[in-house]
Amino acid sequence: MFAYEGGKAFELAGLVGRIAQTDGDYDTAIRALKLRRCSSTTDPMPCIYGLGMVLIVQGAKRIMWGEEVFDYAAGQTLITTVDMPVVAYITRASRAEPFLGMLLELDARVIAQQAAQMAFAAPLQVSATRGMSQVPLDEGLCDALVRLLRLFDEPSLVSPLAPLIEQEIVIRLLSGGHGPSLRRLVAAGSPSQQIAKVVTWLKQHYMQDLAMDDLAASAHMSPSTFRQHFRAVVGMSPLQYIKNLRLLDARQLMLNESLDAGSAAIRVGYESASQFSREYRRFFGEPPNRDVKRLREATGARRG
Structure with a gap:
């Protein structure tokens, strides 16, 4: 089983921290990728989470959605498949170990295209399910995210390679624990x-x-x-x-x-x-x- 600790955790934190050097939200040269750094815990803040994947690289966060509460920390991924009003706040952060997070916005058309080309072991249950899922980061997805962030060291390669890695990330999400939620999102008539x-x-x-x-x-x-x-x-x-x-x-x-x-x-x-x-x-x-x-x-x- 993949454990998010040691080398991979340190490398991801270093790659995010190299861009997000002070507290705040950061757009990047990869349009779909946003980064965040925060050196202290925060108050609950109502906001909207759109279609995308959030990964906490360092620290911890709580999200309240309807009557449900999601507590998640470094090494866990969160997917939302519809625009959802939530209340979110950072629960673990300090100047020594700031909260570091990544948001990768997803495109429903890309998800549908990739899902149509993939063979899945289990048939999809088309009943409506919640539009938010939480899954531990696996080794393959972690490696793809590391390679995506490394592209910032080679700016000339961002444009040709980033879309390919983003496509790989979608494929890995579809084949992993988030797969059923994403497949239901794009299943015609579901x-x-x-x-x-x-x-x-x-x-x-x-x-x-x-x-x-x-x-x-x-x-x-x-x-x-x-x-x-x-x-x-x-x-x-x-x-x-x-x-x-x-x-x-x-x-x-x-x-x-x-x-x-x-x-x-x-x-x-x-x-x-x-x-x-x-x-x-x-x-x-x-x-x-x-x-x-x-x-x-x-x-x-x-x-x-």
């Missing part, structure tokens, strides 16, 4: 695929008045079946999902466009400012203005 399509549509239209019967019809399901499958995949009801999207977007509008709470509420689809404030406080723990002020002060402190 409940998971239908829910994923609805989720993608909701991300673009959540500010509109939406009828659950229409959403169910778009997924070719009865309303009761739709609600059941949606909760199984996303971890919450469709109405709660829409509410979370609205609140998260309103927060970004207040932070990035300096909108007041009332204007942000209207922009994301709320008709009542008081209802927005109540739900915002319940979700983020503070009223809108106080929460945004705290986030701005924290951002300014980090930059300073």
Whole structure:
């Protein structure tokens, strides 16, 4: 059994740390690859995890999704197959051993293409299952990730080789413990695929008045079946999902466009400012203005 420790763990940490030399989030020359470094634990932060694989290289993290809690540490991979509102925070980090993480965004079309060419030992059970899976890092996947990060030492090879290694990573994910979740995502007509399509549509239209019967019809399901499958995949009801999207977007509008709470509420689809404030406080723990002020002060402190 592969053990994530010693040489491989040290090499991955060194490769990530070479790019992420100070605390923060880092884009890279490989478009799908993001890195993160943090030298202290963090407060719970609502956010959205999209289709992708997260690997903790060093440290530990907790994710709360619906009623479930994921605790995962260095050497464990986490896959999300749909855009999921979660609450995440770092639980193990220090200046001596900072939290180091990798996010590799995945492309559903590439997953479908590779899955269609592969032979699998077990038939796929097409029932809807949760859109998040956690699996220990295996040796083959670890080696592919090391080779992907090593490309930054040879910039001229990033463009021709990175797509090939990313393709290998998808194949290894499909053949490993994450395989069933990824196969359900791209299996034509499967409940998971239908829910994923609805989720993608909701991300673009959540500010509109939406009828659950229409959403169910778009997924070719009865309303009761739709609600059941949606909760199984996303971890919450469709109405709660829409509410979370609205609140998260309103927060970004207040932070990035300096909108007041009332204007942000209207922009994301709320008709009542008081209802927005109540739900915002319940979700983020503070009223809108106080929460945004705290986030701005924290951002300014980090930059300073």
